[in-house]
Amino acid sequence: MENIDPMDVPGAKVTLPISTAKKPFDRKFIADAKKYWSNMHMQVGGDHAMYYTGHLSEFLPTAVAPASGKVSVLERNLLKSVGETTFVRGDGSTSLPLDEYVNNGKQRLQGIMILQHGKVVYEAYPGMQPEQPHFWASTSKPTVGTLITMLEADGLIDVNKPITTYAKQLAGTEWDKVSLLNGLNMSSALDIAETGEAQMNPASVFQRFLAADFGVPNYNGVIENTVDVLRDAKPLPGEVPGEYARYSSLITKVLVWVIEEATGHSFIDNFNERIWSKIGVRNSFIVPMGSDGSAGAYGLNISLLEDLARFSLIFTPSWKVVSESQVISPQVLKTMQTSGSKEAYLKGDFTEHNWVKASFAKQGMPDRNSRQWDAVWDDGAMFKHGNLFQGLYVDPSRDVTAAYFSTCPVNLDPDILMGYIRQVAMNLQGE
Structure with a gap:
């Protein structure tokens, strides 16, 4: 499959003012946005992204925590x-x-x-x-870090154990060497960093992961399995976990598995x-x-x-x-x-x-x-x-x-x- 510059996809460039998103989009715009939907297309932040960021639940299956109880009042004291x-x-x-x-x-x-x-x-x-x-x-991401810290305080999680103690999907891989604490602090020493280059490169591990998690084809037109992409992570040469903090959404995905395994x-x-x-x-x-x-x-x-x-x-x-x-x-x-x-x-x-x-x-x-x-x-x-x-x-x-x-x-x-x-x-x- 021929690689396409993500900026060459219709709707990837900015031509409309952001105030456009304050009103309903017309049907043709919505149809075009849905036609070209992909995780990469949303991330480039063009005109179609205005629709995706406000209507993401139309594109992916969702879980819902409903509003409940009395609404708390946020008083105004505008300065x-x-x-x-x-x-x-x-x-x-x-x-x-x-x-x-x-x-x-x-x-x-x-x-x-x-x-x-x-x-x-x-x-x-x-x-x-x-x-x-x-x-x-x-x-x-802080929703995940907060929950794990609360579970730790309740004695349900030990952050000093290998992350694969809980994320068993990754056992037997390089993830065994990463403690849960190092995962929380994004210092895994694995090749999963979310750099600016990775965000714009459809072939990066980051973009492969997002494509797999969204259930859409990767840059080669192949639908990969999320667990398989993560199991494929390799150690960074000359680094050990805990030594370098390198930003990665892939770690947070693994931490969701930790929460679910620890609590059932x-x-x-x-x-x-x-x-x-x-x-x-x-x-x-x-x-x-x-x-x-x-x-x-x-x-x-x-x-x-x-x-x-x-x-x-x-x-x-x-x-x-x-x-x-x-x-x-x-x-x-x-x-x-x-x-x-x-x-x-x-x-x-x-x-x-x-x-x-x-x-x-x-x-x-x-x-x-x-x-x-x-x-x-x-x-x-x-x-x-x-x-x-x-x-x-x-x-x-x-x-x-x-x-x-x-x-x-x-x-x-x-x-x-x-x-x-x-x-x-x-x-x-x-x-």
């Missing part, structure tokens, strides 16, 4: 000063004011919400309606019982399922933006805004903030991500990744970035959180919203 925020970018230049950046359309931001003390201090929806669901991309229940049932049913959400939590029948919680979760914001609050002192009982114990939170290795983080590829380099001057850089969070600072704040520019920020000490959704091609300017959000959090604290 003009937040929209006026600027910050010093990684290159030393000063950013535009946040309002201007959010609404200029270039970043294809669709929705953003920033909260302090459980109240919304800033929100905007330049590319979606508040009631529209959207996929989380890799901001999904599906990911969605675990997440619903322990978290979603407890936080007064407005709408359902949806997760598309892989071809193997397990959740694609490495990057496919779907919800309203305000419900993602509710999820963010369970890590803060304002958890009472959304829950009658404390969902995340101090022990679980501390473990999530401190499990990563600063040395592995600095030696690996996390600091090479363009959103990190563009958002932070040297003195503001995060210290580590930890338990499926991309960035953790020494003050305990945590951030997770997602493909096509999604974000989730949790800052327990300042009691500030933020969430945002976008459909932005990877070849546009780097995402710098994290720089704004971090500056907002410090400004609100008077720092």
